[in-house]
Amino acid sequence: MENLGALAVLLAFCLAVFAILAGFVGGWKRNAFLAHAAGRAVYSVWILLTVAASVLVYSLITGDYRFAYVAEHSNRAMPLMYKFASWWGGQEGSLLFWSWLLSCYSAVVVFTNRRRHRSMMPYVIGTLMMTQCFFLIMNSFVASPFKMLAVGRTIQAVADGNGLNPLLQYPAMAIHPPMLYLGYVGFVVPFAFAIGSLITRQPGDEWIYTTRRWALVTWLFQSTGILLGAGWAYAVLGWGGYWAWDPVENASFLPWLSATAFLHSVMMQEKKGMMKVWNMVLVSGTFFLCIFGTFLTRSGVVSSVHAFAQSSIGPWFVGFLAIMVAGTLYLILDRLDYLKTESRLESVISRESSFMFNNLILVAACFSILWGTLFPVISEWATGEKISVGKPFFNRINIPIFLFLLFLTGVGPLFAWRRTSLESLRRNFQWPLVAGLVLVAGLIAAGMRAPFALTAFGLCLFVAWTIVAEFYKGARAISAKTGGNLLAGAYELTRRNQRRYGGYIVHMGIVVMFVGFAGSAFNLDSTVEVNKGDAFSIGHYQLRVMDLTSGDNDNYAWNRAAIDVNKDGAPLGVFYPERRFYKSGERQATSEVAIRRRLNEDLYLNFAGMSDDNQRAVIQAYVNPLVSWIWIGYYVLLFGTLACLVPSKVRLQYARTQVLGVKKKAYAPAEK
């Protein structure tokens, strides 16, 4: 048992090496036997890694404290769910989780394409297994989760383990890392197809059609992971916020941004045969950013509260990234002839141009966040002086960029493909623009002075109006034709072009989220030291401490406050913020905040600790306007993405609007 996991990982590594060789040689020599064997090796890697993962999970659940990993990240008092979540709670286990997920994805890719892309698949397998091989090197030789505790040459178990980091013992946190990993790992698949397409010099867009859904599903996982992380930070960390621009948060956001750019620019390739090189760059960039994100979390290059313990695996990641970047760059430059654009732009004011600007701003946002994340390292290297780059820096740089992106979200769909007449522009822009400006004027008149929030609210209405107008125009035309109502018309409209209208719903989700983000400009907060019976207030809320209690169980000790809350005199009930001190490990404290969630604002109460003299409770109270809209926006985004994934009722054929060899006859006056 104790050697089974390590042996399975080692065998998987050997088979991954075989799959790389069989894939590339089989593809190059057009040897069907080798290509087929590469596919079978992928299935075998999946089986072996499932065995290895099962051994680790079994050991975590049963508490086999002979394993160093189990002793470090699990303990007897933890609930079953968190024992399972310990699989990805530490460095070694999470690397095995990465490998296992990639093996699952790879097996699905091989199975679903077993009768397709015969020339490209061996290279796709080779590329997938190269990534797999890298992670298996980590699992086997650098950070093995199957190391045993021993005294001398005798394997020995400890009585109990340290337990999972208490901050991770929260339901959303049990799902958040797998979601992010599903995102990170999933982007390997479009990248592998892109490389396969480059190597085999595919003239068409086959890789785009094949990986479109992969990219979208992966993007959805990444979005879910990011939002779950934000939700976790909001509910567990106790500082009243959901995003701190922490390097590890940024690392998850970077590939999301580049993948979003890819999902947009890919439409240009499908519809117009344009931006082929750019799509290769974006899909590769997204993959590199995924690896970079994994590296950032683990290398200790930047300090982060989220990061795993500093380890020596950084150089391995840098080496792997360097090899992959160099190889991809060579392939793209060598195959430029196959990536020539098929169409020309007919007008600057067109959907095509708006896609280019959208891509530019998404990539700029990605770059600025990457730059901010790495700037402390760059600055220290250049000047020898340590600096910090915190939330104020990121907000200052990124808020204008994201507001411009929001503006483009509204503008893009108003432009037609090929060209847009000024009359059409006026017609489409007029009312959304007026509505946005009227809202801003109204808010200023009402006393609002925060410029970014005002701009955000104005833009949100502008974009929402354009999206609703798009649905309304289409639904009205359909309902006029079919005699149904507008709702049925909107449903039919979406069914006819799932991707387009699903995309609009996703845009609406982003708008709703921006409403939530803009609300943060009006946050209120207060910190008080209170005794039983004390009262304080924040905003419209009056709070009175009814009781202060403490206690403990097997896993943690706790302090709890019972706070009676009134709003403008009306009773809202009693809230119980709690502070926990976990017994295992370093007796880390966590917050169980009490939140009253409403659409207009959240009341957020955090038991921050006891005062210096241990006589009074320190309570932090926050009023966070509009936060709920962020979570609602996510559900809209989820619904829109799922709508995009459903096949359209009507199969659309996109015409490439290229002018083909027809010459107009030279002008000659007509003869009488």
Place this chain on the structure above:
Amino acid sequence: MHRLKSSLLVLVVAAVCLGQAPNPLANPRVRRLGDQLMCLCGCGATITGCNMLGCSHSKPAREKLLAMVNAGMSDSAILDSFVQEHGVEILAKPPAQGFNLLGYVVPFIGIAAGLAFVWLVIKRFRKPLAVAGGPEIDDAAFASYQAQIEKDLEKLDR
């Protein structure tokens, strides 16, 4: 003058520490200034935002901030004092001068370069394709083809 200020500061800090100290974060100015200073305990939060229990950095820093605020020091003098003690690492955003200026301008230089690049691409892609030697057609036929193309494209997904 400087010594007088320092002595005053020490007195105020001592008085605050000896007495029953109110929570510094109850003071709005402390909160605002604390948001411009990073907690150096490794939590990645600002001095206001750090909620580590008994944090070895944010807790004394808040108390010092309160003492300075109560002593009537200006915002810039307070921030300068923290920079002198801990270096620029304490600032939540680096000062926009010297090498650190790059931190602020490079993203926007990148956007400007990107805009220029997109403009060049648009200009290049707008050049008409060389027309291949196809059959010659007269005005009426050309107009009818063009009308048909426009009609077909209208029907297509925009």
